Amino acid sequence: MKAEFLRHTSSSKLILIFAGWSTKPQFYSDICRKGWDVLVVYDYTEPEFTHELLAGYDTVWLFAWSLGVFAADITLSDSEVAAAIAVNGTPDPVSDEYGIPDNIFKATAENLSRQNLIKFRKRMAGSSKVFKEKFNDDFSDETVGHLQEELFRIYDLAKSEEKSRKGLNWNRAFISLDDRIFPAANMKTAWAKRNVPVSILDSADHYVDLAAMVDTLLPDPEIVGKKFAEANSSTYDKYAFAQHKIASRLMERLLSLNPESGKKILEVGCGSGFLSKKLGEALSPAEAHFVDLAIPGIFGIAPEEKYISGDAEEWIKECEEKYDLIVSASTVQWFSDLRLFLKNCSKTLRSDGILAFSTFLPGNLEELDTLRPSPLLYHPAETLRRWLDEDFKDIEISAERIKLEFGTSRDAMMHLKYTGVAGSSPSSGINPLSLRNLKTLTYLPLYVVCRKK
Secondary structure, X not given: OEEEEEEOOOOOEEEEEEOOOOOOHHHHOOOOOOOOEEEEEEOOOOOOOOHHHHOOOOEEEEEEEOHHHHHHXXXXXXXXXXXXXXXXXXXXXXXXXXXXXXHHHHHHHHOOOHHHHHHHHHHHHOXXXXXXXXXXXXXXXXXXXXXXXXXXXXXXXXXXXXOOOOOOOOOEEEEEOOOOOOOHHHHHHHHHHOOOOEEEEOOOOOOOOHHHHHHHHOOOHHHHHHHHHHHOOHHHHHHOHHHHHHHHHHHHHHHOOOOOOOOEEEEEOOOOOHHHHHHHHHXXXXXXXXXXXXXXXXXXXXXXXXXXXXXXXHHHHHOOOOEEEEEEOOOHHHOOOHHHHHHHHHHHEEEEEEEEEEEEOOOOOHHHOOOOOOOOOOOOHHHHHHHHOOOEEEEEEEEOOEEEEOOOHHHHHHHHHHHOOOOOOOOOOOOHHHHOOOOEEEEOEEEEEEEEO
């Protein structure tokens, strides 16, 4: 495999692209996120990957497209990536049931020529406009020969790996409804076998704009902060029915561990202060610190208070304070690397200190999943428990289902607007017209309380 950095700074975060067949790094040059490096892996003629390229990165988000899904699946380990996103591909690329049918894949490789390559790339592009902008390259006979060799190599690898390979724990797969390269039905079957959540794209194109997907799927702290700053006005508490209920439930679970009063606490994502005030009433902390992208005001729950405005994920990496309690309600689902955040929480807690937080399960706000292009990534309970087992004890994880009923679709839209939960991209990607019949929203909160070992 070959690899090339499109952006290489001193960042600790990396967007890792496993490219589609016959595309070079420049094909992905429009992928850019402030504070993140970008590395493209391509040309799968040789299966070896230089894993040292990932050294030094705390957080890696993988986006794999087409045959890049298979290449990533046989190459990377779960410990190397914080999130793995598959787009119009499967871990079984040569399969009558799970990928491209065997005879079609083999015939494509055997009959590859400059003319056939152009036809294939037109099918990948979908529209003539996208073909002219992205796919209309002039390949030499030598390059076509190399691409043919690559297809044969992938074919052989797929056949030899299909029974022995464990593969990545993919977070989500995106499937174009009428993909002309990988049959959509086969992709659905493949990902169902892996129990991977699927988002269906209403498109016949194999090609998907990965830059747009990165923008909508990878949480952007600046945009999240702006949306919640707008939401945390006097209207927030009026519409935050579910958020208040979740905070109260989290408080109940926290108190079940009998935390001591008069201690030093940290709240991550304090928002309008609903949970903060409950913490003050129940625990009378001696010192309380709050970190949030947007701090709305002074809460006055402890004799000594400190307010930090910024990205909690980045802040806690450098934090030298020690706390008896870290608590967070309905916040950590916005983090780009929850596993790393939990690890940093353990370093910041005193021995036997308590961590209590709520997040959401896959399927949260399911009513929106067919309307927005890129739902947030939620981790299943078993994944969180596996991460927590490394540093915590007395782990208690519980789930709930909160279904909100609205009198009108406008009420539902106001809830989304004033609580800031619809998405983290510049636009949520939701067409307002598609919300005309929206009168219910289903939250699936997950509550976690535990003690540091």
